Amino acid sequence: MIEVSALEVRIGATVAVASVEARFDAGRLYGVVGPNGSGKTTLIRALTGLLTPEAGEVRVEGHDVASLSLAQRAARIGYLPQERTIAWDLSVAEIVRLGTKDGNEAVVGEVLTQVGLETLANRGVFSLSGGQRARALLGRLLATRCPVLLLDEPLMALDPAWQRQVLLILKDMAARGHTVIASLHDLGLAAQFCDAVCVMRDGRVAAFGAPEQAFTPEVLAEVFGLSGELRTEAEGLALHLAARPL
Numbered sequence: 001m002i003e004v005s006a007l008e009v010r011i012g013a014t015v016a017v018a019s020v021e022a023r024f025d026a027g028r029l030y031g032v033v034g035p036n037g038s039g040k041t042t043l044i045r046a047l048t049g050l051l052t053p054e055a056g057e058v059r060v061e062g063h064d065v066a067s068l069s070l071a072q073r074a075a076r077i078g079y080l081p082q083e084r085t086i087a088w089d090l091s092v093a094e095i096v097r098l099g100t101k102d103g104n105e106a107v108v109g110e111v112l113t114q115v116g117l118e119t120l121a122n123r124g125v126f127s128l129s130g131g132q133r134a135r136a137l138l139g140r141l142l143a144t145r146c147p148v149l150l151l152d153e154p155l156m157a158l159d160p161a162w163q164r165q166v167l168l169i170l171k172d173m174a175a176r177g178h179t180v181i182a183s184l185h186d187l188g189l190a191a192q193f194c195d196a197v198c199v200m201r202d203g204r205v206a207a208f209g210a211p212e213q214a215f216t217p218e219v220l221a222e223v224f225g226l227s228g229e230l231r232t233e234a235e236g237l238a239l240h241l242a243a244r245p246l
């Protein structure tokens with residue numbers, strides 16, 4: 001569980017996150033959404049403790065994240081950064097193994113299957129496609145088995161089937177009791193898969209709650225500049241957006 005109170009983060013002269021109050025419960029998948037520059041990455045980095053806030057507090061599993069050592073944070077928080085950089089040409093299995101605490105081969109095998117890379121386990125990551133590399137890094141995160149999983153744009157570079165597959169994996173991790181928070185740009189997928197969404201606008205939380213409560217026509221218009229509505233259909237929630245931005 002993560003509790004955020006009165007959080008303000010400045011980057012240089014920019015107030016990137018302001019007055020954020022939020023609670024992210026274990027066992028749920030949260031989507032952090034918002035236009036470019038609205039503060040999603042900054043919020044996620046503040047939740048990891050990598051950014052020191054100007055004001056406010058982030059409590060992870062009951063502990064002020066700022067008071068935790070790096071090792072204590074690493075035991076509690078798994079983080080997939082937006083930059084998918086890998087410095088060395090390790091094999092896919094070695095990348096996933098880096099996420100485990102003790103090189104647990106059963107976990108490595110399970111995760112390789114989850115991210116669909118079991119047949120590429122021995123391939124060097126430099127020879128992978130962009131989406132395969134993204135899935136290898138996701139595998140490293142999943143292998144941590146940390147109670148809190150923070151993912152910055154985990155669907156970036158993935159094809160439509162894998163975007164859905166990854167959201168199903170994240171839902172499954174939430175069902176296993178993890179607190180899962182992912183920044184997402186696809187509002188339709190966020191509505192379909194997330195238990196709750198945190199809508200960011202200019203560094204502030206514009207709406208927070210179940211997709212059907214947060215994605216109102218007003219929020220879609222005012223925050224995203226889009227005309228649309230969320231409908232409940234046989235398949236679940238479906239977001240219908242007009243082709244043209246407002």
Ligand SMILES: Nc1ncnc2c1ncn2[C@@H]1O[C@H](COP(=O)(O)OP(=O)(O)OP(=O)(O)O)[C@@H](O)[C@H]1O
Nearest residue numbers: 011012014016034035036037038039040041042043
């Ligand atoms: N290193 C930096 N120096 C100055 N300003 C920054 C820096 N990093 C971020 N910002 C500013 O902080 C604000 C929030 O940025 P952030 O990256 O958190 O947005 P975001 O919602 O993740 O955007 P995107 O959807 O484009 O990834 C923006 O106004 C951005 O320009």
